[in-house]
Amino acid sequence: MSAEQNSQKVLIVGAGPVGQMAALLLAHHGIHSCLIDKRSETSTAPRAHAINARTLEICDSIGISAQRLRELGASADEAGHVRFVGTITGAEFGALPYERQDEGAFAFTPFPLSNVSQPIFERELQTHVRNSELIEFRRGVECTSLVDRGNAVDATLKTAESGEIQTASFSYVIASDGANSKLRGLLGIEMEGPDALANYLMIHFQSDLRAVTAGKRGLLYFLFEPGVSGALIAYDQAKTWVLMHDWNPELENREDYTDEKCLGLIEQAVGQPLPETTIENISPWVMTAQVAKAYRKGRIFLAGDAAHRIPPAGGLGLNTGVGDVQNLTWKLAAVMKGAAGDGLLDSYEIERQPIARVNNEQSLNNAMKLFDLIVAVHGLDPEKTAERYASVAESPEAFPELAEAVAAQKPHFDSFDLQIGYRYNSEAIVDPAPIPEVLDVSDYQPSWDAGAHFPHRWVTHDGVVQPLQSLLSPSTFTLVHGPDSGVLAGHTQINQLTFGVDFKDEDSWQKQTGLPDNGAVLIRPDGHIAARFDQVDEDRFMTAVKQILARG
Secondary structure: OOHHHHOOOEEEEOOOHHHHHHHHHHHHOOOOEEEEEOOOOOOOOOOOOEEOHHHHHHHHHOOOOHHHHHHHOEOHHHHOEEEEEOOOOOOEEEEEEOOOOOHHHHHOOOOOOEEOOHHHHHHHHHHHHHOOOOEEEEEOEEEEEEEEOOOOEEEEEEEOOOOOEEEEEEOEEEEOOOOOOHHHHHHOOOEEOOOOOEEEEEEEEEEOOHHHHOOOOOOEEEEOOOOOOOEEEEOOOOOEEEEEEEOOOOOOOHHHOOHHHHHHHHHHHHOOOOOOEEEEEEEEEEEOOEEEOOOEEOOEEEOHHHOEEOOOOOOOHHHHHHHHHHHHHHHHHHHHOOOOOOHHHHHHHHHHHHHHHHHHHHHHHHHHHHHHHHHHHHOOOHHHHHHHHHHHHHOHHHOHHHHHHHHOOHHHHOOHHHHHOOOOOOOOOOOOOOOOOOOOOOOOOOOOOOOOEOOOOEEEEOOEEEEHHHHOOOOOOEEEEOOOOOOOOOOOOOEEEEEOOOEEOOOOHHHHHOOOOOOEEEEOOOOEEEEEEOOOOHHHHHHHHHHHOOOO
16 A cells, blocks of 8 residues: 555554544544554453443444443443442442443433443454454554654554564554553653552452352452452453452562462452462553643544543543544544544544543542541551451441441442533534533533533434434434424535424423524534524524534
8 A cells, every 4th residue: 555545544553442443433434544553462351341321322323232232241230339348258338339220321321331341342343343444453563653744644663573664654643552652652742640649460360259249249349358458340250350459569579479379369358268260460550640731743643541541440541532532533534524624623632631631530539539438447546457347347337437438439430420421612612501510420411502412312213212312423413403493405414303303202392402493403423512503594504514613
């Protein structure tokens, strides 16, 4: 392929979930990409597990079945609770539901959160990537340098196996190469926020612990018995587990953590002899809370962990990254097709960086609130920790501060508003409503305001009840008309729907949107409301589109 042909492609560096989603979204917009990853194969370490409602909706909108993903994940019966325990078989100090996995969630989303381990999610995405004619997927290839020439980016690519070095030109580059992003360093983009909050060893092991957890199934088990630290994560109760173990790399060596030692730590966390257990891998990692100072440098964009290093407390990291590339890819496609001006690409950072900051702050708060539980269980006097623990373990109900500390963890495990309620405020929104301060991350209030994501509605189309999102286009704008608003003629490039004609809803148009019956709502390809019209006509519509797409 010639350099000129390559220049019509987007280079995506890093083929984790965010990179693969970027490639798939671009393909849905008809844009070619070259997706590379220096790894020769997908990592088997479970890592992320919470695939939230918005990510599932995005997947489903481009043909990646959300229902299949939910079936691949752990059921709500198995992974529907977080438990605060001494050990798995020891005292239990309280439990909370894990996110919105109940029937009530269907009022707000067609696809409630599911717990799917990252390797399974990546493999599912990879199947779609491999089947796309618009995606060139190459493993074992590293990007070693980038040169932005103003009208294209020259990338130096090195193949690990052969050592071959190739230079190719691309229209744009998306750096989704992880928390320790090499490309971010090459671009000289700094991170803001603490870079070392805590150190952990992720001990990934295979074991069937269903007999041990009978009667108290859960996804997360936070461990508080003195001498036992960290948390157990049940990706699959019958097979896949992780022990997150606190450690100090300044005083300990990774080599000291042999399989034998790790098996001992797992046995302590379980609280009884283990069934057959195999250590799969042991990986050190550092918890950070950082956001990149810039998301764009010329034709190069940061996305996912390369743009934000979010603590895992809350499961917002991977999902924030998927939101990044959903926001970015439709804009890149519009610019590459000549439908939008370059200024549209500036709205990517303006819209997404605040989301990462809010999610980072909440995740950090979640992590810090766990210390309240430690104090409630262990007390404040280190010399009396064992005595305090024994008393609390014997009669948890006798310590009201314990129940309060457990209840205070709710935002950690129910961040529904952060997951699906985030809003945008940029020039790519016409008269955006002020973004309200988030007072309760659990309290999502659907809104038809400009900048908000359109609310999920169960509507009737051709006699079938289905989500409104299934009628919207993920690759073009959708203009949803009130019942008395006439469809605009000559705009075949956008999707137009009329309330009460193309779909029926049990609530009235005015009650939902606050607009008169001859009004309309313009929805962007990423599902966010770009403009509201009390009355829509050709002039109003074109003026709005011109602003949104930065066309002069």
